[in-house]
Amino acid sequence: MKDKTYDLAFLRSGYEELESYLLSDELFWPLTGHPSGQPVPFFKLTLGNLLLSMQRLSAYDLGGDLSPQERAEFTKLQASVEATQQKWQVAWQKKASQEFLSRFNQWVHVLNDLKTAPFNNAPYYANEVRIRVLLELLAPYTADHQGYNLIPLDAVLKNLLKPAPFLWGEALAPGFPEKTYWFLYGEIKQ
Numbered sequence: 001m002k003d004k005t006y007d008l009a010f011l012r013s014g015y016e017e018l019e020s021y022l023l024s025d026e027l028f029w030p031l032t033g034h035p036s037g038q039p040v041p042f043f044k045l046t047l048g049n050l051l052l053s054m055q056r057l058s059a060y061d062l063g064g065d066l067s068p069q070e071r072a073e074f075t076k077l078q079a080s081v082e083a084t085q086q087k088w089q090v091a092w093q094k095k096a097s098q099e100f101l102s103r104f105n106q107w108v109h110v111l112n113d114l115k116t117a118p119f120n121n122a123p124y125y126a127n128e129v130r131i132r133v134l135l136e137l138l139a140p141y142t143a144d145h146q147g148y149n150l151i152p153l154d155a156v157l158k159n160l161l162k163p164a165p166f167l168w169g170e171a172l173a174p175g176f177p178e179k180t181y182w183f184l185y186g187e188i189k190q
Contacts, residue, residue, distance in 0.1 A: 059175020161186030
């Protein structure tokens with residue numbers, strides 16, 4: 001999992017290319033450059049990845065882990081992203097719906113792997129559940145899910161989980177309340 005420095009750099013770079021991304025046909029937009037001091041490239045720009053970085057930064061802020069400079073930059077970038085979303089509502093909704101369907105299909109595959117081979121796949125759950133988080137973040141921006149219903153998939157997941165501490169570390173817990181993000185508070189039964 002990335003840290004606050006990565007999330008802030010991703011949000012900064014993502015915002016710079018957001019309008020071009022929204023007006024393009026690309027769903028997974030490669031960002032130029034690398035996070036400072038890290039050899040790995042950024043995740044691809046998608047609305048889900050952008051929303052996840054903002055949610056994670058909100059969590060760091062709630063926990064008092066952002067410096068005043070980081071908080072000021074985050075607040076400014078968050079307002080800028082929201083202004084772009086308002087300006088390009090139809091394009092935003094179209095991208096969110098496209099990504100929701102793509103992530104839904106990814107999540108179906110993850111759940112099938114967890115269901116058929118829990119022992120082999122359980123160690124990867126903390127990383128793979130990121131897809132379910134993205135679905136949660138994208139859902140409010142989609143007009144409808146065109147028959148892609150999370151309720152039956154969540155029922156499958158609930159049967160596979162046992163309670164566990166928050167999966168992504170204490171610093172992020174304030175931004176991901178258990179009532180909404182219950183899938184981050186469990187691990188796969190083996």
